[in-house]
Amino acid sequence: MVQSVSGGTGSDQPANSSKAKPRVLPSRRRARRAWLTLGIVVVAIGVLLYKGLGNSLVYFRTASEAVQDRAQLGNRTFRLEGVVVPGSVHATGTGVDFSVESSNVFVQVHDTANPPQLFQPNIPVVLVGHFQGNIFLSNQIMVKHSANYVAAHPDRVATVNGKKL
Amino acid sequence: MWRDALLVAGKDLRIELRSRITINQILPFAFIVLIVFAFALDTSPDTLKEVAPGLFWLAVLFSSILGVDRAVAIERNDSAGEGLLVYGVDPGGIFLGKAASVFVQLFLLEIVLILGMVVLYGPKIGGWLLIVLSAVFATLGISAAGVLYSQLASGSKAKQTLLPLLLVPVASPVLLAATKSWQDAFAGTSSLGDPWLRLLIVFAVVYLALGSVFYSSILEG
Amino acid sequence: MNGYVEAGYLAVLGGLGGYSALLLGKSKKLKKSLLPVKTKNDRDESRPL
């Protein structure tokens, strides 16, 4: 992958000839070095992929984590994730009141924005807002639907044909 | 390669020391960026404190564009670059040397800039070890990617616009990681096991390695 | 259906269709620009080799 430089044709020269002469690496050594370096790159990327980040890119905190870090969060704005608890949803004039749950930790939510059309009980949501006391004041609801797709009228599906790609 | 790198870095830094072209341009530029951010956000001082790390690294990234451009431009006069190759200087060494020289300049810039940030934005700063280490690796990553891309874009008339277009996306993971790591450090909640610091190290290693492998191809082409 | 679905399909079909049209137009133009060379006056002269 590494080409010798233009004019660097002296591949027959030893790598460390006297200082006065141009020091040109033999092309084979050069190629080996290139592969070695690319190997480092691959390993580095591999480390990144496997070990590296885990959950460090915190797009949201789950309800249970948020309750745990309650003191540290103060009234900072962050994203909170949880499943909408069935039976807790009450529409208010401007938005909606409900509770979210994760790992059996419940958080009371007061929302002041219109919920999206997929908002419904038992669906996971991500809320943008902050704590005030023990109530989470949200000004945006985002629905985090799953990657599962199920036909609304299963009887219409003639054959189950779950092909893999 | 390493000896060549030292030679090239020394040469570039000596040129800079005598001409002071970069420092005369970059330092005022970086400060202007900081001040403009402060203007834009001055209605909410709390916001300014919170986003200070991001603004700092944005200022560094913008300034680095000027720096790497200069680092490559040095060799264009009197075909100095070809001269280096004819002398048998290792292309990987040229790359590492230039990256090192840009690194030194940017790092000095950051030291001055962080004082400016404290004065202008007034964030609470803690966790100095993490701050310094992430600054080192972030700057290494930005310098390496910058020199590589500056050489890629060289020879083009539209270089002034092309270089940011190429460099900013490639360097943006570094920018993101540096910002997050500084936020952790400022919040005082972090140790040296910070995942963002690890990410910065990985990026620095990857860009340095890619650069030293590919630089000869670019020079040759 | 609800506007969004239609918009999505239209965006894909429009985008791909537009790009295809662009490609077809470009290759037509290029082919044309190569043709006159072929039919120039010295077409009938003895070919080399």
Added chain:
Amino acid sequence: MESKRYKRVRRAAGIASLLSVAVTVILGLWVTPPDVVQGQLVRLIYVHPPVAWVAYLAYGVTSIASILYLWKRTRNLRWDLLAVSSAEVGVIFTGLTLITGSIWGRPAWGVWWTWDARLTTTALLFVLYLGYLALRRVPADSHQRAVRSAIAGLIAFIDVPIVHQSVVWWRTLHQGATVLNPSLSPKIHGEMATTLLIGFISFTFVYIWMLMQRYQIADLEQRVLDVELEQLIKERRNEPGVGSSQIESTEDVDNADQPSKV
């Protein structure tokens, strides 16, 4: 202009893509059932993931072609033309991925855009390859340009696996992969799965056709340059009888070795 085989394959790909896209649209919009949660919105799954897949595929082809150019033993300017053709098609498909995703996100999530890992890395991918295409416009001799853009293309490709794995590594608003998920068990069945599969195939056909069409344009552009150069040389000579060089060039156009590598 081009070999008969190339033309035939391209035409076949064109017809296949027209037909299969039509089938996808019909199945997707009318035949398949609505989803339990998403209702009618689920129909966007038959276009959005396939379009994104083609973007990955296109950048993969660009990377392979770039490697083949950089490797001296396989160095040939045709790889460079293939790389840029595929990258351009990839940028189109990435753009469409962003647009359809945004259109789907508004009703399903409630927002047009959010800075989660998947969306951010995809936007980054778009900009990286826009940069690649911009780099190609830098005036340079063809070899120099090929080397430079091959390197830029390879570096940009690092982002592709990151985009795909982002939903696994990080918390995102975006859902995980329905088909190519870590456990490789599709979370979609019946007509819906079949239609999704047809969607993947049909947009892949579209990609093949576009790639071949774009490659031909790149090839023609190269020849126009060559012809123009030869004409200039001929005018310079300005002597009767030397014009044969021009005929040589037309001969090149007639039966130059065809891109069987595509």
